[in-house]
Amino acid sequence: MAGIGFELKKIYRKEGIARAVAGGIYSSVVTIGPTVVVIVTLLFLYLALNMMKVSFMTRELLSSTILYVFIFSIILTAPFNAVFSRYLADKFYMDEYANILPSFYTGILILGILGTGISIPVMLSLYFRGGIDLPFILAAYVFWMSSVLLFFSVTYLHATKDYKIIAIFFLVGMLVVVLTALVFRFVLRADRIHSILYGMAAGFLTIAVLEFSYIKRYFRTVSQNYTECLWYLVHHGKIWLTQLLYMLGLYVHNFIFWTTQQRLTVAQTYHSHQSYDMASCLAMFTNISTMILFTVVAETRFHEAYQDYMESIIGGTYKAIQKNKKIMFRTLSQQIGQVFGMQLAITSVIFLVLLIFGPYIGFSGMIMEIYPVLAVSYLGIFLLYGNLVYLYYFDDTKGTLLSALAYFAGTVLGTLVSKNLPVAFYGMGAFFGMLCGFTASYFRIRYLEKNFEAHIFCHYKIIDTMKSSQKGRIVYQKQA
Known part of the structure; x- marks a missing residue:
């Protein structure tokens, strides 16, 4: 959060109503901007595709999938984000940048394994108990894993102090969501819930890839030390557990x-x-x-x-x-x-x-x-x-x-x-x-x-x- 503070100090350096408004807008965009963009996009798709014509239980299948993906991806990534934020702060303070990108890869690997392990029972239940088709389940898995990668990557994007790029990535991703959903619905004639889920999967995958590419370009100096960050997970276990409990x-x-x-x-x-x-x-x-x-x-x-x-x-x-x-x-x-x-x-x-x-x-x-x-x-x-x-x-x-x-x-x-x-x-x-x-x-x-x-x-x-x-x-x- 300190990086946000530096930007706010630049804004508030000169007093005045305009500066106060600018500071409020900047804080809003950084803290809740992406969430608002996602909600507005979903509301638009629900209206544009006339979801009220879909049966109640079918609508709930889509809503529940989106709800579960967001809630559990946040719960899964938040404890790791807290510890890796501490790791990044220490590396920046000591001017040791070579291990940052390896730590990012290690974090992705850990969360990828955990995310897949968590999703397997859910996917099996949807298929065998719920009778849900395989394309829907696979799209839900892509949406889930993309969200996990996305929320973890945001920590490293904050370390770059380029907060505007986060908003840009989300805007691009939501554009992909809308275009993909409309193409599947009106060109490929897919049903409404599949179209929206395919759009969400494609859009969030786009954001995750953009974030990954940006982080890889930003931290160019790379070592082969992929395990140093694991010590932080052990040594700062209280931070990990605090964030999990909250x-x-x-x-x-x-x-x-x-x-x-x-x-x-x-x-x-x-x-x-x-x-x-x-x-x-x-x-x-x-x-x-x-x-x-x-x-x-x-x-x-x-x-x-x-x-x-x-x-x-x-x-x-x-x-x-x-x-x-x-x-x-x-x-x-x-x-x-x-x-x-x-x-x-x-x-x-x-x-x-x-x-x-x-x-x-x-x-x-x-x-x-x-x-x-x-x-x-x-x-x-x-x-x-x-x-x-x-x-x-x-x-x-x-x-x-x-x-x-x-x-x-x-x-x-x-x-x-x-x-x-x-x-x-x-x-x-x-x-x-x-x-x-x-x-x-x-x-x-x-x-x-x-x-x-x-x-x-x-x-x-x-x-x-x-x-x-x-x-x-x-x-x-x-x-x-």
Whole structure:
């Protein structure tokens, strides 16, 4: 995220409304732009191909395939992305670029094996139990593996700091999706769901290939060390597990509702709870702007305060260290409150709009009964992610792991109870998990504030990060 911060600092260097708008647009494009482009493309295809003429279960087969591909590809890649991001940061800091491309190949190999292993039981179930034709299954597999490669590659694209290229690749990919779907439907006379799935497979494969080619061209210096990054997966296992628990926490309440009697089963393979899943989706997008707000505030003001503190440790006086520490934590507290306040206002407006106009666009009944609690829950869940990032700044992997574990465990236990409550309280499981995780992360930050010197000087070595001839020199290291 630091690279995003550098770009934002360039934008905000000059004050003014235009600069503020430009910064907001840039943050939006980087954080949620690709997601919005994909959603708009799918909506266009559903309308252009008149999917309402397709039977309900046939539509659900396509929708469930897309849903499962997106959810599980994100869950699979997110933990690896967190560790490989740490690996890339270290390689860039030490000016060691030769091992970056080999690590990319190793990551692709690992995820390729895991992705294929996960997909085989699903494909066999679709074919033998669901009676789904082989072309559909193969297209779904291409779509799945392309998504896995795509989401993993984004980490390396971020390392290049060329964020515009990500948006360009997604725009090109979505153009391929539309053209492929239209050709299969109106030229080759394929049915609607096959046409859309073929389009998604072709489009996401295009994005994955473009990303792969760009990364291969960018990191030209190559070694033969393909295993160094594996040490990071072992040594930074807490980071891997933290990200896994957080991502599972985002969806585990949905998974539990997929086991209830109200679930919908498609092709004897896919399970879903339509009302709860749609309410979750609405709640998530109601609060997605939290990520934009956090990106702006964390990567500008807090990053500067953090740098000032770390540089005062390297060569400053005790008074300077204490002063910069107070500024850093005051900035952190202000930004948590600032993001919460702004997002609360945004959430309230969207919530009110959906309550008034939701029934006119198909959001009514059970969906709108479940939605309010989930809307509040996701506000806290995204704020929890911000707290985890702050803890990562302080290299507190123990704190992030405990917070993520509290969030995941609270969500599981809460949802096991809330699924038996009245419909309006279905989302209380996610709400309880959010409270557990956010509370744990908040008090962990407060604990660090009171014991920061012990955390800094008793747990790891301090390295000169300033741009000087002494860069990389160990300034302090705990004695064994």
